[in-house]
Amino acid sequence: MVPRPRNKANKGLPPNLYFDSRRGTYRFRRPTDGKWFQFGRDRGAAIDAAHQLNATFMQGADLMATVLGEEKVSLSDFLGTYEQDILPPRELAKATLDLYGVRFKQIRAALGAQPIDQITIRMLAEFLEPLTPRASNQARAILTDVFTHAAARGLVPDNPAASTIPKIEKKQRKRHTMEGLKLIRRRAPLWLQNAIDLALITAQRRGDILNMKFEDVKDGYLYVVQSKTEKASDAGWLKIKVTPQLAAVLSRCRDEVLSPYLIHRRPERKKKREGKDHWTKVDERFLTRAFKDARDEAGCYKSWKEEEMPGFHEIRALSLHLYKRAGKDGQKIAGHASEDMTRNYQRDHAEVVWSEVEADLDIAEIAG
Structure with missing residues (x-):
């Protein structure tokens, strides 16, 4: 399941359940396709329903993987492979690797537990949206490369990160006098x-x-x-x-x-x-x-x-x-x-x- 974004409105809510502060209601995002469902204003009822749905979706995914003889690969799992096998030959500078580390931590916190083949464009767009333009574009570039390699290994059918739109970065720092x-x-x-x-x-x-x-x-x-x-x-x-x-x-x-x-x-x-x-x-x-x-x-x-x-x-x-x-x-x-x-x-x-x-x-x- 996709963990909720880290903000005050969603604190304490189970995965896939979000509070819509504009309407004062709760809504659930179906993890299989990203479709939204309104759950009303009752916080307790919304949480109970979300827990049951999350358990059902998780159980269904596990049963399918068992029948098909497939092992689910989470995004976090593949990021580990990416760090171990793909990055080292590039001989990147330490500062660049440190930056990758920061972005990997953010990606894992938001999407790491999700099976990599179930991650949608919408999920990635919602992850990138609250980030600053610079951080968002850095994370997007990394995710695009990650999904390119995942697709090359047959783990995903396409590259959802490539379909997101980069943000416009406006240079804010002035020059020294x-x-x-x-x-x-x-x-x-x-x-x-x-x-x-x-x-x-x-x-x-x-x-x-x-x-x-x-x-x-x-x-x-x-x-x-x-x-x-x-x-x-x-x-x-x-x-x-x-x-x-x-x-x-x-x-x-x-x-x-x-x-x-x-x-x-x-x-x-x-x-x-x-x-x-x-x-x-x-x-x-x-x-x-x-x-x-x-x-x-x-x-x-x-x-x-x-x-x-x-x-x-x-x-x-x-x-x-x-x-x-x-x-x-x-x-x-x-x-x-x-x-x-x-x-x-x-x-x-x-x-x-x-x-x-x-x-x-x-x-x-x-x-x-």
Whole structure:
């Protein structure tokens, strides 16, 4: 049976029974085809009827499976197969896998117990409806791929997720202003100031900045393998020339804390956490929270709504804007594809062709 959506109106109701707040009545959704039936205003009677119907539908499905010699495969069961067999060969970045994990949890909570071949378009549409446009589209994309693989294995006759309509996503976050980021930087601890400076001058993503190590700086270059594109794009292999501007930032990263990472901090307790190979490593979530704290303390965007507030990620957009304003090529340093790099597809990683770029943006106006 399909669990009810998690909202106050349906709290305490059995699966497939819903409260219609507009009419003040209860209604039952038949799990076999998604058809609705009005159950009136009596809560107790509606719950009793729903319990009996759910038991009947479950018993009927079990008897059919027994007669046909079939084993029911729930959506949750197939998601397990999807995670174990289908995702690993794609070699997705950890951040992407974490996102999949969040969406899998939501999908399992709403539809996991339902036999995968009994899931209808309407069920999926009702699951996606209350989600934000971004979350809804992410979940829809995952479900579409899941049902594509399920259909290829003969578990479902078609792909109901593909028939749902994606939502229109309106970009809400605004970009940083020069003065705004300058004020945020003043309120940030030293390690976060270094992260801001590196983001500005290299235009790299949050995860790639946090993965940069001192050993990656050699022979006058900072070598960066972009985690988001190294498996999917030939432009993810960057050889960034250590210009005087970048050298100044790298110098500020060296302090009394011994760490292999350019961006590091001394935590309150020395404890190696999951996903970390060194106790001084800063993880993405901590960086995001620390940046938000510094931004809120700076109070630089007071007139903006919460959803409009730019985070650490938006520093990359400001960096590319400043490169363009200075008449420099920001696209290449960002790791965008170039014709010269297509040879990487035909080479072993040991012989990879690195895309040489210069990080020569003057960030003195912000970094001082």
